[in-house]
Amino acid sequence: MDTPAVRSDATREGERAIVRDPLPTQGLLDFRVIELFFFAYREFTADADSILERYGFGRAHHRVLHFVNRDPGLTIAELLEILQITKQSLSRVLRQLIDEGFICQLPGDEDRRQRRLYPTQKGRALAVELSEAQVRRIDASLAKTTDEDMRPIAAFLKAMATDRASARDWFERKDITWKDPE
Structure with missing residues (x-):
């Protein structure tokens, strides 16, 4: 039996064989949706990325x-739960945001061991600038759709976004719903 630890030369050669045909869409493996996400996300983040770059973020x-x-x-x-990252990953980013005056860390009122995070005015201004850049792009795209188009888009995004409890909890806490506009 061929195990990952002990592979035959023939297996390695087969894995390295050149494939010249494009990866086809087959059944549930629909690359069109994946590619739509890829390009939409690239555009959604592009404006914010250039703003962040000015700060080295x-x-x-x-x-x-x-x-x-x-x-x-x-x-x-709570932030770790929302972001689904490790303390180590958050630590470097958070330290930079605190050191540069975008976020302030204070002890909790009831439990002094707890660390609560607050934006500074500088942090609020940057968050707004980043959001405005993304909202402009969203608004431009939504202007090309109808209210009828939005229902399945919102339902699809909600289904994708609420797979994890942390996302469902966030939406509930922030009273984010997908009701039709009145």
């Missing part, structure tokens, strides 16, 4: 700024 900084601004007083544990 990346997308992780953006996510932290976004959620701390949306829920001032968020604990580090």
Whole structure:
């Protein structure tokens, strides 16, 4: 039996054989949707990425700024749950945002061991600038759709976004719903 640890030369050669045909869409494996996501996400993040670059920040900084601004007083544990990242990953990004004056970390009122995160005015201004760039792109795209088009789009995005409890909890806490506009 061929195990990952002990592979035959023939297996290795077969794995390295050149494939010249494009990966086809087969059954549930529909690359059109994947590619739509890829290009839409690239465009959605492009404007914010150039703003972040001026500060030497990346997308992780953006996510932290976004959620701390949306829920001032968020604990580090809550932020870790929302972002689904490790403490080590958050630590570097958070340290940079704190050191450069975008976020402030304070002890909790009831539990002094708890660390609560708050945006500074500087952090709020950057979060708004980043969001405005993305909202412009969203608005431009939505202007090309009808209210009828939006129902399945919103339902699809909700189904994709609420797979994890942390996302469902966030939407519930922030009273984010997908009701039709009145």
